[in-house]
Amino acid sequence: MTAVLLAEDDEAIAAPLSRALGREGYDVTVEQTGPDALERALGGSFDLLILDLGLPGMDGLEVCRQVRANRSDLAVLMLTARTDEVDFVVGLDAGADDYVGKPFRLAELMARVRALLRRRGGSEDSVVEVGDIRLEPAARRVLVDGSEIALANKEYELLRVLLEHAGQVVSREQILREVWGDVELRGSKTLDMHMSWLRRKIGDEGPVAERRIATVRGVGFRFNAD
Template sequence: MTAVLLAEDDEAIAAPLSRALGREGYDVTVEQTGPETLELALKGSFDLLILDLGLPGMDGLEVCRQLRGAGSDLAVLMLTARTDEVDFVVGLDAGADDYVGKPFRLAELMARVRALMRRRGGGDDSVVEVGDIRLEPAARRVMVGGAEIALANKEYELLKVLLDRAGEVVSRDVILQEVWGDADLRGSKTLDMHMSWLRRKIGDEGPVAERRIATVRGVGFRLNND
């Protein structure tokens, strides 16, 4: 059974969300403060953390940062009443896997939970190698030119989507759906920012004609496999 830690101090949100998760078959633990959430997340055997941004004691961003800083790969779905694009990007940069703005419809949030669990679940663990890039899903390890590099969760997922379709143009909508679970983000700069960070980390910031990851204007991106 998938274990979910729900960190939400508003009982009007926590109670119905907990019941909805329970009906879907999830084992739910509810916590109301930031410090206790971080402690439970680090020592508990949870599969998913649904994390409110405005927790007392320690906000959700700091909880997420400390969680990632401790090396935890726990899936994190962040909730917030602040839906400005800057807050959205900050949340993802802190290590969240997905981000949902309040107020939300339960059906929509449950769909995002299922999509996140599918993405983080037992997919294909086959090693993928394209040129000097090697991705090892079982260990969530990425090697470039024989050296291991550290990627944030979204950067890793973005690279995997491109590697799995090496040589093909992958549309922006497909990337947004597979990495963020929401093609409606097409109007934001989220994908372009993460692509810029990914290129920098894999050393792909040279002349445009020589880049591993090519931008196909108006369509998407292609990872060259030659």
């Protein structure tokens, strides 16, 4: 059973959200403080952390940073009443995979949860290898020229989509749908930020003409197979 850790101190939000997750078949654990959430996240075998930004004892950003430093495999969905673009960027920079502003529609949040977890069923176990990059889904591992690199969840999924369509242009809408489960993010900088981080981690920041990941202006991106 998929295990979800819900870190939320507002009972009016935690209770109905916990019930909704339970109805979806998830095994839900609720924590109300930052330190308790961090201890649970690092010590348990959770698949997803739903993390409120304004937790007592330790804010969600710091919890997220420490979780990401120690558990790159744990998906993190951040909840916050702050909806400014700056806060959105800060949340992603801390390592969150997705970001939902309060108040939120329960149906939307559940869709985001499903999007984050939809590839954890074990069906995608075929190794993908393009040039000097090798992606091993079963181990959720990426190697560049034989050396393993650490990618956050969204960076990993972004690379997977590009590699699976190597040599082809993948539209921004398709990437947002497959990686984030939400094409409505097309007006934000989310995809571009993650693409920049991915390029840096795979060593793809040289001259534009020599990059593995090519930007096709106005359309999307292409992973050059040659």
